[in-house]
Amino acid sequence: MLHQISDQDQFFAELQATRKTLQSHIETLCRELMQRETMNEHKVFAVCSQVDLQIREFSALVGKANSVRVDLENEAQTSEDRMNIRRQWGPVSAKINLFKVELSQWSLMRGLVQDQVTHRKKRIPLYDRTTELAVAQNSASDDVFDWLHAILNPMSQDEAGLANGYYPDIALSNSTFHQHLHAAYRVLLAQDKEQPIRFLDVGCGGGLKVLSALRYFQESHGLEFQQSYVDAASALLGRTKGLEASVFQADALTFEDYDSYDVIYFFKPIEDPEKLIELERRVVSGARPGTILIAPYVGFGARHADLGCAHVAGSVYLSKTSPSAAVRWRRRAEKTGTGVLHGEESGVATVWSPLLKASKRCGYDIAHHIDPT
Numbered sequence: 001m002l003h004q005i006s007d008q009d010q011f012f013a014e015l016q017a018t019r020k021t022l023q024s025h026i027e028t029l030c031r032e033l034m035q036r037e038t039m040n041e042h043k044v045f046a047v048c049s050q051v052d053l054q055i056r057e058f059s060a061l062v063g064k065a066n067s068v069r070v071d072l073e074n075e076a077q078t079s080e081d082r083m084n085i086r087r088q089w090g091p092v093s094a095k096i097n098l099f100k101v102e103l104s105q106w107s108l109m110r111g112l113v114q115d116q117v118t119h120r121k122k123r124i125p126l127y128d129r130t131t132e133l134a135v136a137q138n139s140a141s142d143d144v145f146d147w148l149h150a151i152l153n154p155m156s157q158d159e160a161g162l163a164n165g166y167y168p169d170i171a172l173s174n175s176t177f178h179q180h181l182h183a184a185y186r187v188l189l190a191q192d193k194e195q196p197i198r199f200l201d202v203g204c205g206g207g208l209k210v211l212s213a214l215r216y217f218q219e220s221h222g223l224e225f226q227q228s229y230v231d232a233a234s235a236l237l238g239r240t241k242g243l244e245a246s247v248f249q250a251d252a253l254t255f256e257d258y259d260s261y262d263v264i265y266f267f268k269p270i271e272d273p274e275k276l277i278e279l280e281r282r283v284v285s286g287a288r289p290g291t292i293l294i295a296p297y298v299g300f301g302a303r304h305a306d307l308g309c310a311h312v313a314g315s316v317y318l319s320k321t322s323p324s325a326a327v328r329w330r331r332r333a334e335k336t337g338t339g340v341l342h343g344e345e346s347g348v349a350t351v352w353s354p355l356l357k358a359s360k361r362c363g364y365d366i367a368h369h370i371d372p373t
Contacts, residue, residue, distance in 0.1 A: 003322075010089075012092050013330065014061060015061075015092070015096065015099065017126065018054065018099075021054060022086060022351055026051075026351065028043075028047070028355075029047050029358075030355055031356075032299075033116055033335050033358050033359060036336065036363065037120065037335040039116075041117045041119060044113060044117055045056045046282055048113060053159055053187065055103050055106060058099075058301050058326055060217055060334065064363055069089050073085050083220070094096050100291035101252075102351075105352055107356055108366055109346055109356075110365075112199065112357075113348070113355075116364050121224075123331070123332055123334035124318070125157075125313070126183040126333055127179060127183060127313055127314040141175060143223035145171075145174035145208075146171055148208070149171045152173075152208065152232060153206035153229070160294070172209075172267050172296060174212070177209060177296075178267070180294045180314060180315050181215075181294070182216070182338075183313060183333075184316055187330070187333045187339070188263070189336040189361060190333035190335075190336055191329065191334040196217075196218030197217040197219070197263065198262050198263070199213045199216070199261065199264075199265070200222070200263070200264045200265070200281065200302070201220075201223065201266075202269055203220070203225070204223060204224050204247055204266065205224065205233070207222050207236050208236070209265070210233065211237060216340055217263060220244065220245045221245070221247065221248070223247075223248060223255060223262060224247055224248070224249060224250075225250070227251065233247035234247055236331055251254075251348065252269060252279050252282070252283075253275065253279055253282055256286065258282070258291075259286055259291075261290050262291060262292065263291070263292045264294070264362050266294075267295070267296055268297040268299065270328045270366055277303065280295075280303065281307060284307045284309060284319050284320070287319040287320070289319060289320035290318055290319065291319040291320075292317070292318060293309060293318070293319055294317075296314075296315035296319060297315075304317050310325065310326030311358050312327060312330045312333075313330055340364050341364075
């Protein structure tokens with residue numbers, strides 16, 4: 001890299017070559033990180049060392065180029081010649097400074113990579129034991145959420161809903177619901193599903209859980225039999241400007257679009273046992289293979305195998321999946337990070353953007369490092 005440089009054109013070519021080489025190293029890092037549990041840590045560290053070397057050589061190159069430019073200015077016969085030299089070098093100097101700013105972020109990126117290598121030596125369970133302190137904190141938070149739920153859902157079940165055996169809007173504790181959403185999110189990371197991820201709440205009532213799911217998934221929808229609940233939920237979600245959230249009126253027993261969703265949640269929405277089993281069969285038969293089902297009640301746990309589902313962990317299941325495959329997905333998910341992150345990058349793309357995107361798809365970000373110990 002440090003061969004003789006005589007003018008700004010040669011340096012610009014060197015700058016472009018350096019950037020291309022660095023991008024190649026970053027692509028290699030991304031591929032390894034996306035391997036998750038089969039990632040080759042020795043290869044990762046070797047590539048990081050190559051990046052270190054590339055940045056050191058670039059710093060030396062910048063020093064050499066600055067020396068050439070200063071020599072040219074000193075050799076100029078007139079002030080006009082000197083100004084022309086500075087103008088000629090201006091565009092290259094600007095690109096140098098921008099690239100230096102990008103490269104200054106390498107220490108953060110190296111730390112991000114190191115964290116992923118370190119954390120993947122241990123599995124992080126999809127569900128973890130909650131400490132006594134966390135239980136008390138969650139209980140207080142759940143009480144407030146229950147008050148909010150009661151305020152936003154003052155209506156009772158109407159006659160049509162009662163006649164069809166539907167329960168009124170049942171408030172599963174908010175902290176428990178988020179445990180299930182977080183587990184489902186990490187399984188999705190393991191599955192490497194293409195975005196947008198679509199979530200459906202079957203029997204969504206006033207829509208609070210549809211709103212909560214937006215923290216994890218790009219699109220969140222609710223199916224509700226009772227129109228008054230639909231109206232209340234639509235009023236709530238109508239305040240979420242720019243977010244993909246909606247509630248629609250439908251009968252869960254005849255709904256035909258379960259295959260349009262990646263995650264389906266249902267919390268015993270029907271009281272009649274036979275109709276509830278009918279609903280479970282309807283959901284499972286309509287869902288695509290590998291669809292994540294969140295069903296936090298005892299009955300589904302007892303029937304999931306007969307319905308053609310496999311248990312992953314907690315109240316998370318996979319439709320039309322074998323038990324051995326579900327175990328593989330769970331183990332793969334346990335190698336993901338715990339950050340709930342958006343895949344899109346904001347602002348100007350940099351040379352590090354692919355690395356940030358790959359890390360987020362594995363549950364890691366610069367500001368979201370988790371120590372599993």
